[in-house]
Amino acid sequence: MSVAHDGPTAEPGASVDGDETTLRERVEANPRPALLWLLGVATLLALEIGRFAGGLRAMGEVAAFVIGGVAVGPAWVEGNVAGTLGPLAGDVAFVLTAAVLLLLVAVPVKAFLVPVSLVKTFGLERSSEADDLLERMLVAAGLGVVTVLVVATPVGALVDGLVAALSGVLDSLSSLPTITSREVIPNQGHRLPEGGWDDTFLGLSPAAAWAVRVAVVYAYAFIALAWAWVGYQIFREHYREADWTPRDDSVNRFRNHYWGILGLVIVFSFVVMAVWAPALGPTTAEENLFSPYENEFEYLDGDEVVTVSHGTANLDSRSQGGDATVGPMSYDNYNRWAPFGTNQDGKDLFTFLVFGARTSLVISLTAIGLATSIALGMSLITAYYKGVVDVLTVITSDTIISVPAFLMVLLLSVVFQEANHPIAAVYDGGLLLALIFAFVYWPGLWRSIRGPSLQVAEQEWVDAAKSYGQSPFQTMRKHMTPYIAGYIMIYASLLLGGIIIATAALSFLGLGVNPPTPEWGRMVSEGRSYISTQSWHIATIPGVFIVFVVMGFNALGDGIRDAIDPESDVGSGDAATTGGGA
Amino acid sequence: MPEEPIVSVRNLRTAFFTDKETIRAVDGVSFDLTPGDTVGIVGESGSGKSVTARSIMGLIESPGRVLDGSSVRFTELSTVREFAAEFPGRTVDVERVAGDVDPASLFDHQDVTVTPDDLGLDTREAATVVDFLAAGYGEALGLSDAGDCVFVTDGDPADPETITDGFIELTALDGEAQRAIRGNKVAMVFQDPLTSLNPVYTVGNQIEEALSLHQGLSGQAATREAVDLLEAVGIPDARRRVDEYPHQFSGGMRQRAVIAMALACDPEVLICDEPTTALDVTIQAQILDLIEDLQAERDLAVMFITHDMGVIAEVSDRVNVMYAGEVVETATVEPLFESPKHPYTQGLLRSIPGRQSGDRLETIEGNVPTPNEPATYCRFAPRCPEAFDACEQVHPEPVSVDGDASDHTAACLLYPEDMDRTEAVEGHDDRMHDGGDR
Numbered sequence A: 001m002s003v004a005h006d007g008p009t010a011e012p013g014a015s016v017d018g019d020e021t022t023l024r025e026r027v028e029a030n031p032r033p034a035l036l037w038l039l040g041v042a043t044l045l046a047l048e049i050g051r052f053a054g055g056l057r058a059m060g061e062v063a064a065f066v067i068g069g070v071a072v073g074p075a076w077v078e079g080n081v082a083g084t085l086g087p088l089a090g091d092v093a094f095v096l097t098a099a100v101l102l103l104l105v106a107v108p109v110k111a112f113l114v115p116v117s118l119v120k121t122f123g124l125e126r127s128s129e130a131d132d133l134l135e136r137m138l139v140a141a142g143l144g145v146v147t148v149l150v151v152a153t154p155v156g157a158l159v160d161g162l163v164a165a166l167s168g169v170l171d172s173l174s175s176l177p178t179i180t181s182r183e184v185i186p187n188q189g190h191r192l193p194e195g196g197w198d199d200t201f202l203g204l205s206p207a208a209a210w211a212v213r214v215a216v217v218y219a220y221a222f223i224a225l226a227w228a229w230v231g232y233q234i235f236r237e238h239y240r241e242a243d244w245t246p247r248d249d250s251v252n253r254f255r256n257h258y259w260g261i262l263g264l265v266i267v268f269s270f271v272v273m274a275v276w277a278p279a280l281g282p283t284t285a286e287e288n289l290f291s292p293y294e295n296e297f298e299y300l301d302g303d304e305v306v307t308v309s310h311g312t313a314n315l316d317s318r319s320q321g322g323d324a325t326v327g328p329m330s331y332d333n334y335n336r337w338a339p340f341g342t343n344q345d346g347k348d349l350f351t352f353l354v355f356g357a358r359t360s361l362v363i364s365l366t367a368i369g370l371a372t373s374i375a376l377g378m379s380l381i382t383a384y385y386k387g388v389v390d391v392l393t394v395i396t397s398d399t400i401i402s403v404p405a406f407l408m409v410l411l412l413s414v415v416f417q418e419a420n421h422p423i424a425a426v427y428d429g430g431l432l433l434a435l436i437f438a439f440v441y442w443p444g445l446w447r448s449i450r451g452p453s454l455q456v457a458e459q460e461w462v463d464a465a466k467s468y469g470q471s472p473f474q475t476m477r478k479h480m481t482p483y484i485a486g487y488i489m490i491y492a493s494l495l496l497g498g499i500i501i502a503t504a505a506l507s508f509l510g511l512g513v514n515p516p517t518p519e520w521g522r523m524v525s526e527g528r529s530y531i532s533t534q535s536w537h538i539a540t541i542p543g544v545f546i547v548f549v550v551m552g553f554n555a556l557g558d559g560i561r562d563a564i565d566p567e568s569d570v571g572s573g574d575a576a577t578t579g580g581g582a
Numbered sequence B: 001m002p003e004e005p006i007v008s009v010r011n012l013r014t015a016f017f018t019d020k021e022t023i024r025a026v027d028g029v030s031f032d033l034t035p036g037d038t039v040g041i042v043g044e045s046g047s048g049k050s051v052t053a054r055s056i057m058g059l060i061e062s063p064g065r066v067l068d069g070s071s072v073r074f075t076e077l078s079t080v081r082e083f084a085a086e087f088p089g090r091t092v093d094v095e096r097v098a099g100d101v102d103p104a105s106l107f108d109h110q111d112v113t114v115t116p117d118d119l120g121l122d123t124r125e126a127a128t129v130v131d132f133l134a135a136g137y138g139e140a141l142g143l144s145d146a147g148d149c150v151f152v153t154d155g156d157p158a159d160p161e162t163i164t165d166g167f168i169e170l171t172a173l174d175g176e177a178q179r180a181i182r183g184n185k186v187a188m189v190f191q192d193p194l195t196s197l198n199p200v201y202t203v204g205n206q207i208e209e210a211l212s213l214h215q216g217l218s219g220q221a222a223t224r225e226a227v228d229l230l231e232a233v234g235i236p237d238a239r240r241r242v243d244e245y246p247h248q249f250s251g252g253m254r255q256r257a258v259i260a261m262a263l264a265c266d267p268e269v270l271i272c273d274e275p276t277t278a279l280d281v282t283i284q285a286q287i288l289d290l291i292e293d294l295q296a297e298r299d300l301a302v303m304f305i306t307h308d309m310g311v312i313a314e315v316s317d318r319v320n321v322m323y324a325g326e327v328v329e330t331a332t333v334e335p336l337f338e339s340p341k342h343p344y345t346q347g348l349l350r351s352i353p354g355r356q357s358g359d360r361l362e363t364i365e366g367n368v369p370t371p372n373e374p375a376t377y378c379r380f381a382p383r384c385p386e387a388f389d390a391c392e393q394v395h396p397e398p399v400s401v402d403g404d405a406s407d408h409t410a411a412c413l414l415y416p417e418d419m420d421r422t423e424a425v426e427g428h429d430d431r432m433h434d435g436g437d438r
Helices: A023-029 A031-047 A049-085 A087-113 A128-152 A154-174 A206-239 A246-255 A258-275 A285-290 A310-315 A349-385 A387-402 A405-418 A422-457 A460-467 A472-508 A520-530 A537-564 B049-057 B077-086 B094-098 B103-108 B129-134 B175-181 B203-215 B219-232 B251-263 B281-298 B309-315 B333-338 B343-350 B421-433
Strands: A296-301 A304-309 B007-017 B022-033 B038-042 B064-066 B071-074 B091-093 B150-154 B165-169 B186-189 B269-273 B301-306 B318-323 B326-332
Touching: A023 A031, A023 A206, A031 A049, A031 A206, A049 A087, A049 A154, A087 A128, A128 A154, A206 A258, A246 A258, A246 A537, A258 A349, A258 A537, A285 A310, A285 A349, A296 A310, A304 A310, A349 A387, A349 A422, A349 A472, A349 A520, A349 A537, A387 A422, A405 A422, A405 A472, A422 A472, A460 A472, A460 B186, A460 B251, A472 A520, A472 A537, A520 A537, B007 B049, B022 B038, B022 B049, B022 B301, B022 B318, B022 B326, B038 B049, B038 B309, B049 B186, B049 B269, B049 B301, B071 B129, B077 B150, B077 B165, B077 B175, B091 B094, B094 B129, B094 B150, B103 B129, B129 B150, B129 B165, B186 B251, B203 B219, B203 B251, B219 B251, B251 B281, B269 B281, B281 B301, B281 B309, B301 B309, B309 B333, B318 B333, B318 B343, B326 B333, B326 B343
Parallel strands: B038 B301, B038 B318, B091 B150, B186 B269, B269 B301
Antiparallel strands: A296 A304, B007 B022, B007 B064, B007 B071, B071 B165, B150 B165, B318 B326
């Protein structure tokens, strides 16, 4: 036990020995690659600064909304209690509610924001049973003081001013043009009597302008993805301390897994489609889909430019099987560019499709996020504690699994929709669907990772962690989760495709997402009757997209599985594309 | 023995309840661990060695359970004071609860399933309330609450400084109190160094995890301490090694790292569960030397589990020979190897290849039976070369081999050896039956 404690690592030989250095020190020792990469990131950020500022502002608004809602709580309780029991009881209720809320808020604040133990700092240690509570009460008291200061003193005005200034800055930033926005590359214009186009990007035809914008969006997204990969490579080569970590092999295996990479490309394209939906559509969802009669546009009628509302124009662009059909890659009678044609209502199919991608992605990600969280939590708990918890979970999951999944989804969705439950109104039934999917699919996920989690719970390092006094939660998080995370990722990505199909199927049956929120399954359903006519594209194009996206998710799942499992045969891309579990 | 024991195991019984049967993996084991001494536990696979260790650590998992009547007392005074201060709600003032309870009458209570003999007492009158509290009957007898684990026998629990005697009952621990003991006071080295280190974290990271739990160290300070520990267990170039992954270590290195991890929080008791079984002999010798050095340096009480008689002879001060969940013979190391008394110990020693002269390796025929029913006969009888009729009907109790109070005991009907055989059998039979059925 005789290591030199002579000073920090500032001694000259320290970094040469390769002993402990922080990432920052390593970057300072060799800043060139990092700076180069950061320069690239800054450029990418600058190109889209408006969008990021807008995103930040939206997050700030959500936070303000939540804080506002919580702050109203005590007053609301006071009002209710005072109404029935008198004003004094109301005051008591106000104080109690405020205290309870402060204590609740103190838990996360303590966990994430207060690294030091206040109890120890103030020398108030009693016994470990009381310490936790005391600590929380101290934090809560601190929060209370801050709240009172903000509400009752001039400090509040100062904070208000600060917030206003910040949101002002974000506002002005978010109005800056971004390279992928409709305003920079507009495609909605009208013909000029003397030939050529007005109001479009560089006077190009709307089709060309739209194509340029789509190309720019996808180029930007794929460059950003590639740059993130380059960043990882730079980190791995120049700044990571270990020459090799177990993750490296998985990454290398995935790089050579072409089927998986194809899946990644498809899935990424789908995500880009959902994220940049407003920029990708030849027209906006607001003017073409949601309120077509309140928005107008100009077109060239004979020799003069006239104004007409989208709704009126749509009536003449309906694809209902006749000669009036606006097919893929064509202009309608009003010189509006419709890359995928129009639907039976004359609305632009491409715009409908990209916003439908948003719907699908939001629903499936919410559902899968919830289902995997439940499944992961339950698998860790049941594997760690076994016994009664395990048996109860088995019974619960078996009960849910024993009803055919799609039947269960149908049943629940009908019940909630018919009852007009408030939850069924959110996102036109989208949130309800997500919750139902999470409820129906978590037992399957849990079952599929039960084996691996039981296996890892028996590993000696879990016992070792217990034997040096690690807490159950930390043991599960640090020593068990990394081994199950891989499995659950595979099953989740496979199930994601299944949920997209199931959402589409439900909407096809009229039980899923209601109009006007766009949804692919409803598109197929609505276009079904025109499938053998000239308007074949209404049902076919969304159908093909569903097939590709689900295939992409399955391929990605296969790729991840083969990458994580070191015994898998790399390169044999004959993995089956299964239906995705719907 | 010169020093007071730091851990006393009394009548430890651990059973696994499966649908088919109840397996009494550990069935009434008693021994002491003393600072600076090594207690060896030896036996074949399935004799209950590891379950004993895991019971002490509280690592028995469902469907297994440490049964009522078992007691593992941790008696180090400063720890008792610390716990009485930390967990006042779980501390019991024995003098106060004992009051005027007559301990001898407690054996008749319906929930009490031990006999005075199980508790190592000669008569019912010798029992004290402490014995019942430690054995986990406090709640059933209305003396203490569920979850009580700190028992103060002399002093005022409200003022920890005045405590001069007491113990922590390890089998009653759970939650935070258990985590405060594990690693900090009692640490364990597992059998396979390959699997007791998590492959996805660096060795330093795992040692630092243990350090941060009990000593509140983090960041650079923790890393320095981890380097110190790795050097203390003889890993060269520890400053570089601390950032390496377990797969970059050789087998011996890994076991050193595991020992460093166990020692991270300076425990008082180290439980080694076959720490050298997975290693080759030269590395084994190094690891044994290392444990010996660390023990001398830190005054550790070591419990050493192995199936290797050679290793036991090397490391132990005292040896417990286990068979089918029971300690069949216990003695200090020289008498045991010089004149093993129990036929099982004799068989084990005969099976060492170096000690044999014939062409064929002499072994003990058969396997360890699964102890799935209460012991009413000698579990070794079917394999015993010296078995006689009574062995099938009478369960042998541990007795001093030569009749006087020496600490060499064997659980065999052949002993005490100065007694007539019938007389000896009767003696065992009486002790088996005096407390009724078990």
